[in-house]
Amino acid sequence: MNWGTTTNVTIRDLLNFLGYIITAGIDECQTDFGEALHYYTLAFEGNGTVFDLVRRRFDSPDLVHPFIDSRLWAVAEEEADFSDRDDADEVVAPLFEVKKQRFLFEDEIMDLGYSSRDLYQNLPYDFINHRNGMSSTGQKEDIIRKINGYFAPNASRPRLRLWLSHRYRSKSSLALVSRTTVPKREMRLQKPQLHPEIAGTIGYTPSHTAIEYKNGGDPIRLRISKSLYRAIGALDANIPYTLRDRDEEQQILEFMEEIEYHEDYSEETGEIMVKDTETGKVERIDVEDSIYRE
Structure with a gap:
């Protein structure tokens, strides 16, 4: 099992985590226990790979929300027993931390008017909705x-426009050229799936989708990861072309270059578009009987 991109979690690690938050490592049966033995507290207290991940991902300073935190702090203050206002933080802070940990697991039960999902304000919801709404x-x-809008804003044709670049001695091209479009019927979206024999045995959430071109030969795919989806959404985010990630762009251009080999186009008539990669400006050139007109 892999959680994230760098930490491997084994089944033994997972069983260790589940066993501890259920039993607290205590042999005797407990019928009267306080917050210290609740599972949402124990999840942050144990030792092991999964516990380290929980603390790193759920006990992060980034998981803050002004309204959620203020509500939880107010509830903690009401329950705290302190006589000196100067001691309030020392008394309230531990109670607040426990309530924040509980909220991560039991947000609906606590009914604060918000969900724990609201703490993750930087989650790639657009990509998640795309992947889940295939x-x-x-x-x-x-x-x-x-993809069309990434290279040419306001492009609205229901065809994929192919752009080509020329790299000389590993230097980036100063211009991109487009002369071909592909009808959407030749494209399809794909989502990775488990083999049917094991599909029902474990849950699987793919890390990416793919847009695929197939026109008689082997399929050509562009892997749409979270980072690539964010890149092609740069138009919607109003990110200037010159500030976009060139590594992501190169993936798209390589995908388009492969498709270009399989598509026919006229050298005497059509439309050519040229994009200046330094300014992002796009020029359109019409070709009629081998005559070029801007």
Whole structure:
């Protein structure tokens, strides 16, 4: 099992975690216990790989929310027993920490008007909705629109426009050129799935989707990860072209270059678009009977 990108979690680690938060490592049966023995407290107290991950991911200073934290602090203050206002922080802070830990697991029961999901304000919700909504209509068109818009804002044609670059001695190209478009019927969205024989035995959430081109030969795929989805959404985020990640762009260009080999185009008529990679400006050139007109 892999949690994140760098930490491996074994089944033994997971069983150790579950066993501890259920039993607290105590042999005798307990019928009267306080906050110290609640599972949401024990999850942060044990030793092991999963406990370290829980503390790192759920006990992070980044998990803050002004309204949630103020409500939890107010509740902790009401329950705290202190006579000197100067001692309030020392008394209230531990109670607040326990309530914050409980809220991460039991937000609906605590009913603060918010969910624990609200603490994760930086989660890639757009990508998650895309991945989970693969079966809904319009997803393929939306991806094509985002890719087209990445290179040429306001591009609205329901065809994928292919852009080509020329790298000389590993130097980035100063311009991108487009002369070909691909109809959306030749593209399809794919989501990784487990083999049918094991699909029902474990839960699986793919880390990516893919847009696939297939026109008689082997399929050509562009892997759409969270980072790439964020990159092609740069238009919606109003991120200037010159500030975008070139590594992500190169993945798209390599995908388009492979497709270009399989597509036919006229050298005498059509539309050519040229993009200045330094300014982001796009120029359109019409070709008619081998005559070029801007």
